[in-house]
Amino acid sequence: MLHAVKQDALQQLRTANWTAEFTGAKMLAAVFRTDLGVLGQILPRPLRPPANPLALAFVVHYPQTSFGTVYNEAALFVQADYQGRSGMYCLSMPVDDDMARAGGREVFGYPKKMAETISLETIGSNVIGSAVRKGAEIIRIEVEPNTAEGFEKLAMTGAPEPNGARSFEVTAFMFKYFTALSMRGFDYLPRLVAEPIVLRPRRDVLFGDETATLTSSPFDPLREVPVVEMVTCAYGLFDNTMLPGKVVGRVWNPIAFAKHAFFKVDVAPVKLGYVETSEETGARE
Numbered sequence: 053m054l055h056a057v058k059q060d061a062l063q064q065l066r067t068a069n070w071t072a073e074f075t076g077a078k079m080l081a082a083v084f085r086t087d088l089g090v091l092g093q094i095l096p097r098p099l100r101p102p103a104n105p106l107a108l109a110f111v112v113h114y115p116q117t118s119f120g121t122v123y124n125e126a127a128l129f130v131q132a133d134y135q136g137r138s139g140m141y142c143l144s145m146p147v148d149d150d151m152a153r154a155g156g157r158e159v160f161g162y163p164k165k166m167a168e169t170i171s172l173e174t175i176g177s178n179v180i181g182s183a184v185r186k187g188a189e190i191i192r193i194e195v196e197p198n199t200a201e202g203f204e205k206l207a208m209t210g211a212p213e214p215n216g217a218r219s220f221e222v223t224a225f226m227f228k229y230f231t232a233l234s235m236r237g238f239d240y241l242p243r244l245v246a247e248p249i250v251l252r253p254r255r256d257v258l259f260g261d262e263t264a265t266l267t268s269s270p271f272d273p274l275r276e277v278p279v280v281e282m283v284t285c286a287y288g289l290f291d292n293t294m295l296p297g298k299v300v301g302r303v304w305n306p307i308a309f310a311k312h313a314f315f316k317v318d319v320a321p322v323k324l325g326y327v328e329t330s331e332e333t334g335a336r337e
Contacts, residue, residue, distance in 0.1 A: 072294040073118035079290050080172055080181035081110040082193045082264035083205060083283040090277060091130055096312040098244065098301050099132040099141055099225060106131045107277055108140060109191055109264050111181030112290075113172055123149035124170035126183035126191045128266065128274055132225055134301065139223030139246065144274055146170060146183045146190070160297050161228030161245050163316040165272075178262075179287045186318075188269035195262035195285035202259030205284040219252040227303065229313065238306055242313075247297035257288030271318045 084107055091101035108129040115122055125147045129140035146167035147153050156162035169184045177198075183191040207220040229242035262285050268275035303309045 070296055071118070074114050074290070074292040074294075075116040077112050077114050077290045077292055078172060078288075079110055079112040080179055080193050080195065080285070080287045081108060081112075081206065082195070082262075082285045083108055084264055084279045085281040085283060086130065087278050087280055091132070094130070094143070094276065094312070095132050095141060096227060096242075096303065096309050097305070098303075099134055102131045102133050102138060104131070106283065107279075109193060109266065111170060111172055111183060111191065111193060119155070121149055121152050121155075123147055123152045124167075124172075125152065126167065126170050126181070128191065128277065129224070130277060134225065134244065134246070137223060137246070137300075139225045141225040143277065144190070144272060146185055146272075157316070160224075160247055161226035161243070163226070165316075165318070186269055186271050188267055188272065190267050190269060190272045190274050192265040192267070193263070193285065194265075195260045195287055197258030197260045197285070197287040199259050200257075202284045202286060203253065203257075206253070206259070206286050218255070219250060221248050221250050223247065224249055226297075227309070227312070228299070229303075231313070231317075237310075238313075241306060242303040242309055243299045244301035244303070245297045246300045248295040250293040250295070252291040252293075253286065254289045254291065257286055257290070260285050260287075 086105050086107045088101055088105045091105050095101055111126045113124050125145065127145040128143045130143060132139055132141040142162055145156065145162050145164045147164050148167050148170050153164040153166060156164040165185060167183050167185045171182050173180045178194060178196050181193040182189055203218055224247045226245045227242045228245050230239040232239050261282055264279055264282065266274040266277055266279065
């Protein structure tokens, strides 16, 4: 296909605006306090746990994007600090579209995996968001949105714009790496990526204090992040912008980092014997 692309088209690609716009995203987000000691264990160095350990789980439907993909997504982030910069480290991000998964993993380092179902449902006055992988509902958020107050709690590590506009910027931290062909180690030292994300909740976003449930499976041990105290839940439409990311650090001890890389792949639980292979299942039957 590239041989058929004209020179002027290639030039347009080189000079294109590579920010990603998400218009009218229907999002259910839950902010909660978690355990500081747990964050100290699960945050890869050079990230450090914050003084106030917050976490963010969300389920979202993207009906319109600037890169032409319509999809659903869920995620779990935990608060982290890097050299005085506060942000949110992405632990898990199930999606239901292969191109959304490929772009997020290969460009930015998001730990995206394909999910079986990601849904947002309204049942009576309640809104329920759910993400299911490998037969397990790993993320579930339930809220009865009933108040317009709660924007400051949602902003967390971001800060509202000086002019009072209801928008804020949050830094997402990810690690970008590729496993070596030998399956022992990495092709290069994993890179710490910082990506600014601007979130613009519309005026009709409502808030409530309800529940977020994280469940573990052999492939997605999300329950290791305990929900100690709910801070707020938000539901409504958002217009968000992903700005270009930047490599801000390196992992100088890849052996210590290796355990954190398991969040991005499903093969480790099989190799460690937590899950039967298809051959073992057939032999047992």
